Amino acid sequence: xxxxxDAIRSVAARYPESRSAILPALRLAxxxxxxxxxxxxxxxxxxxxxxxPAYCRAVASFYDMFHLEPVGRHMVEVCTNVSCALVGAQQVxxxxxxxxxxxxxxxxxxxxxTLRTVECAGGxxxxxxxxxxxxxxxxxxxxxxxxxxxxxxxAS
Amino acid sequence: xxxxxxxGQEVLAPKGQGLVETAASVGIEIPVFCYEPRLGPPVxxxxxxxxxxxxxxxxxxxxxxxxxxxxxxxxxxxxxxxAGGQSAILEFILLNHPLDCPDCDKGGECPLQDLTFRxxxxxxxxxxxxxxxxxxxxxxxxxxxxxxxxILCYRCTRFSESVSEDGQLVAANRGAQSIIATFEDEPYRAxxxxxxxxxxxxxxxxSTTYRFRARPWEIQNVPTVCGLCPVGCNVWAxxxxxxxxxxxxxxxxxxHEGWLCDKGRFAYDHLRAEDRLRTPLVRxxxxxxxxxxxxxxxxxxxxxxxxxxxxxxxxFSGGETVxxxxxxxxxxxxxxxxxxxxxxxxxxxxxxxxRAPLSAIRDADVxxxxxxxxxxxxxxxxxxxxxxxxxxxxEVIAVNPAGDVQAAxxxxxxxxxxxxxxxxxxxxxRETAKSLKSAKRVALVWSEDDPTGGRHVGxxxxxxxxxxxxxxxxYVLPRTPNGRGVATAWYTVGEGRSDPPGEGEIGAxxxxxxxxxxxxxxxxxxxxxxxxxxxxxFQSELTAWSHVVLPGTSYLEREGTYVNLEGRPQRLRRAVVxxxxxxxxxxxxxxxxxxxxxxxxxxxxxxxxxxxxPADEFAWSRPDPQAPPGKPxxxxxxxxxxxxxxxxxxxxxxxxxQFQRPAAEVELAHEDAxxxxxxxxxxxxxxxxGTSRELRAGLNRKLRxxxxxxxxEHAKDFGDRVQVSRLSTGESR
Ligand code: SF4
Ligand code: FES
Ligand code: FES
Numbered sequence: 110x111x112x113x114x115d116a117i118r119s120v121a122a123r124y125p126e127s128r129s130a131i132l133p134a135l136r137l138a139x140x141x142x143x144x145x146x147x148x149x150x151x152x153x154x155x156x157x158x159x160x161x162p163a164y165c166r167a168v169a170s171f172y173d174m175f176h177l178e179p180v181g182r183h184m185v186e187v188c189t190n191v192s193c194a195l196v197g198a199q200q201v202x203x204x205x206x207x208x209x210x211x212x213x214x215x216x217x218x219x220x221x222x223t224l225r226t227v228e229c230a231g232g233x234x235x236x237x238x239x240x241x242x243x244x245x246x247x248x249x250x251x252x253x254x255x256x257x258x259x260x261x262x263x264a265s
Numbered sequence: 266x267x268x269x270x271x272x273g274q275e276v277l278a279p280k281g282q283g284l285v286e287t288a289a290s291v292g293i294e295i296p297v298f299c300y301e302p303r304l305g306p307p308v309x310x311x312x313x314x315x316x317x318x319x320x321x322x323x324x325x326x327x328x329x330x331x332x333x334x335x336x337x338x339x340x341x342x343x344x345x346x347x348a349g350g351q352s353a354i355l356e357f358i359l360l361n362h363p364l365d366c367p368d369c370d371k372g373g374e375c376p377l378q379d380l381t382f383r384x385x386x387x388x389x390x391x392x393x394x395x396x397x398x399x400x401x402x403x404x405x406x407x408x409x410x411x412x413x414x415x416i417l418c419y420r421c422t423r424f425s426e427s428v429s430e431d432g433q434l435v436a437a438n439r440g441a442q443s444i445i446a447t448f449e450d451e452p453y454r455a456x457x458x459x460x461x462x463x464x465x466x467x468x469x470x471x472s473t474t475y476r477f478r479a480r481p482w483e484i485q486n487v488p489t490v491c492g493l494c495p496v497g498c499n500v501w502a503x504x505x506x507x508x509x510x511x512x513x514x515x516x517x518x519x520x521h522e523g524w525l526c527d528k529g530r531f532a533y534d535h536l537r538a539e540d541r542l543r544t545p546l547v548r549x550x551x552x553x554x555x556x557x558x559x560x561x562x563x564x565x566x567x568x569x570x571x572x573x574x575x576x577x578x579x580x581f582s583g584g585e586t587v588x589x590x591x592x593x594x595x596x597x598x599x600x601x602x603x604x605x606x607x608x609x610x611x612x613x614x615x616x617x618x619x620r621a622p623l624s625a626i627r628d629a630d631v632x633x634x635x636x637x638x639x640x641x642x643x644x645x646x647x648x649x650x651x652x653x654x655x656x657x658x659x660e661v662i663a664v665n666p667a668g669d670v671q672a673a674x675x676x677x678x679x680x681x682x683x684x685x686x687x688x689x690x691x692x693x694x695r696e697t698a699k700s701l702k703s704a705k706r707v708a709l710v711w712s713e714d715d716p717t718g719g720r721h722v723g724x725x726x727x728x729x730x731x732x733x734x735x736x737x738x739x740y741v742l743p744r745t746p747n748g749r750g751v752a753t754a755w756y757t758v759g760e761g762r763s764d765p766p767g768e769g770e771i772g773a774x775x776x777x778x779x780x781x782x783x784x785x786x787x788x789x790x791x792x793x794x795x796x797x798x799x800x801x802x803f804q805s806e807l808t809a810w811s812h813v814v815l816p817g818t819s820y821l822e823r824e825g826t827y828v829n830l831e832g833r834p835q836r837l838r839r840a841v842v843x844x845x846x847x848x849x850x851x852x853x854x855x856x857x858x859x860x861x862x863x864x865x866x867x868x869x870x871x872x873x874x875x876x877x878x879p880a881d882e883f884a885w886s887r888p889d890p891q892a893p894p895g896k897p898x899x900x901x902x903x904x905x906x907x908x909x910x911x912x913x914x915x916x917x918x919x920x921x922x923q924f925q926r927p928a929a930e931v932e933l934a935h936e937d938a939x940x941x942x943x944x945x946x947x948x949x950x951x952x953x954x955g956t957s958r959e960l961r962a963g964l965n966r967k968l969r970x971x972x973x974x975x976x977x978e979h980a981k982d983f984g985d986r987v988q989v990s991r992l993s994t995g996e997s998r
Contacts (some may be wrong), residue, residue: 161432163448170437
């Protein structure tokens with residue numbers, strides 16, 4: 110794991126205080142560990158930044174973009190915050206649940222797709238916003254969902 | 266000074282003073298939960314302190330505001346809006362707080378309970394079920410967490426993050442989902458963890474050693490001083506039915522700012538350990554030890570001492586009160602005519618010129634820490650002061666094998682000499698010398714056994730004061746709680762005389778206390794003594810060597826004086842009555858038989874009322890001390906033994922403290938580990954002096970190459986150099 114150690118140290122060197130590099134460091138560790146942060150990941154980040162694993166985990170648990178449980182190869186995130194909720198986010202979410210056969214927060218049994226809800230994705234003018242592998246789809250209506258899932262399945 | 270109006274009353278306050286303190290200065294209370302200035306800047310988490318500020322449309326969290334000229338504040342006493350706000354906040358805090366006060370340990374001494382009675386609504390409008398969690402969750406074997414009761418004030422996590430800086434207790438998740446947690450439910454293992462128990466304003470964090478043991482109306486709190494390390498934190502010993510039930514801190518702002526280490530807080534129950542010596546023991550030829558009456562034990566002690574003539578050596582523990590040490594010194598010197606003693610800590614009175622309260626560390630520009638022992642293991646609270654200094658932007662430089670400057674083991678005296686030289690300072694110390702030169706206020710901390718009584722660090726202090734014109738404070742950390750007081754008592758009685766224990770046969774050896782009994786140097790003397798008289802709380806290898814053993818007492822059972830590392834005399838109060846006579850009574854009776862009159866009642870000494878002298882009376886007049894030569898190099902790695910805080914007779918007898926004991930680990934420098942192919946956590950074999958032991962390898966990126974560190978209790982029988990090799994290959998290098 111010294112590759113990750115060195116990578117984090119070199120990011121940290123760009124900040125006046127190494128602990129400021131915690132977010133990029135967690136992102137590097139998440140990449141290294143297949144998209145989520147197992148306990149070892151926090152130990153690695155902590156060692157490289159001279160912090161404690163507890164502190165690193167506390168920071169990660171605050172943010173939606175860090176995953177504390179294993180995730181699928183693809184990620185579908187449906188915004189259910191106020192603006193999107195007003196234009197039918199719940200129906201969009203249900204459509205995804207039907208299409209994928211999993212509830213929000215779960216991963217399909219083949220390990221391909223994780224479905225989750227997120228807070229405001231910053232696209233409130235074009236709700237409902239759905240983020241698929243970091244790419245925005247907006248606005249999404251329930252009838253668009255089958256197509257999005259098909260594309261996703263084809264891609265993998 | 267600025268003028269503030271609080272509830273119609275004009276108050277003159279220093280600009281920038283917090284409004285909670287400003288109001289308190291005229292007797293007006295602003296209720297708080299999260300506010301605690303010792304934890305750093307206010308966070309405004311709980312909103313209990315809502316008040317009306319003229320000119321601002323909404324209620325303000327008063328704890329986050331400071332005194333500014335013309336500010337007009339109305340608290341719940343005069344503002345209906347503020348009273349309504351505070352009541353609403355309490356209703357909100359109680360939304361998910363269980364009403365289990367009747368079986369909550371905090372009940373009766375709970376800020377949430379008290380403030381709800383005084384500022385809260387009489388009942389609730391909430392009909393739905395409250396949120397529940399598994400309970401209690403063990404945060405460690407010492408601390409239980411009841412998440413339902415937590416009001417998310419973040420006092421505990423702020424302590425962990427910004428006072429003790431252990432970073433182990435954290436708030437996970439966000440918003441309403443936030444919870445207090447450790448990493449992966451691992452135990453909160455840190456020297457100061459118990460402080461969160463006193464910080465928590467509700468019953469969320471409770472002590473496993475006190476849970477369900479007592480109610481606030483059936484306890485007494487006795488003000489006394491902790492006797493387990495040389496800091497001498499002020500404490501309350503909570504007693505119930507004649508037993509010590511818990512230890513709480515009693516804030517002395519110059520000594521410990523109200524923080525306690527876990528040893529001081531949790532080790533009290535060794536008083537009631539099953540294996541405690543309760544009756545005198547006398548060795549009878551061919552029959553071994555027999556229990557004896559007080560009279561018979563004193564007869565045997567007298568006979569043994571008389572037979573020895575003046576060939577007597579006394580070995581002190583450093584845990585005796587000043588009165589006890591004085592009594593013993595008088596028996597040995599006046600009654601028996603010997604001046605031979607083994608002192609746990611030596612002390613040079615000239616160092617008093619640099620005496621200052623511990624809190625002065627926080628105000629230093631540069632703190633220099635010398636010596637191989639980690640400060641936190643030797644005098645834990647000093648570590649907190651040094652961290653506070655660093656947070657206040659002081660430069661804190663540790664010079665030791667794992668320090669900021671990686672010095673060779675045992676080189677502290679040499680480092681002092683090098684820094685005094687001025688001209689040819691070795692390269693690795695140049696930066697340090699420069700910092701010291703430009704500093705206006707310097708704190709020097711010496712953290713290892715020092716047979717020279719601090720003379721080296723004294724000479725350095727002198728140099729900085731004379732030539733650098735700096736204010737200098739010196740803190741030599743004794744090994745034992747009252748080592749300073751004991752040394753002073755010994756020298757005072759003998760007008761400065763002291764002989765080292767002689768070679769060859771010894772007539773009688775007097776071993777005073779458990780720490781002396783476990784000192785290998787004392788065991789060596791006992792082997793040469795024809796008669797050994799020991800006072801101890803517990804049996805040990807040494808009591809087996811003894812001829813007469815008198816049961817000893819603990820600091821919680823004695824009256825008397827301790828002198829802490831600052832040189833501050835402090836009064837011990839008897840929290841609980843011991844089951845028999847204490848040492849002072851024994852000594853008074855024994856002294857009588859040798860024609861020495863000793864008062865068995867420790868009276869407060871005049872010195873006790875005295876404050877610390879100002880540090881400007883300059884009295885250094887010693888010839889330059891010579892630094893001892895470095896140890897010769899040899900094969901293998903150089904061993905540094907760490908005397909861990911969580912060790913010793915008291916800690917060993919507390920089941921809940923066992924997880925704090927030092928791990929069976931050898932710390933290796935990164936380079937030394939990699940040349941041997943050793944990975945962190947791996948089992949390794951450490952060999953020295955014909956002794957081999959299996960230990961876990963720990964890697965320390967700051968440790969000097971060629972040096973290993975092992976806790977003393979895992980380094981028994983090792984020499985100064987050790988071989989370390991992987992367990993699997995068995996080959997050593
Ligand atoms: S456990 Fe206690 S101290 Fe910690 S956040 Fe909760 S209420 Fe505050
Ligand atoms: S509420 Fe959905 S993007 Fe803002
Ligand atoms: S005491 Fe002011 S917000 Fe908590």
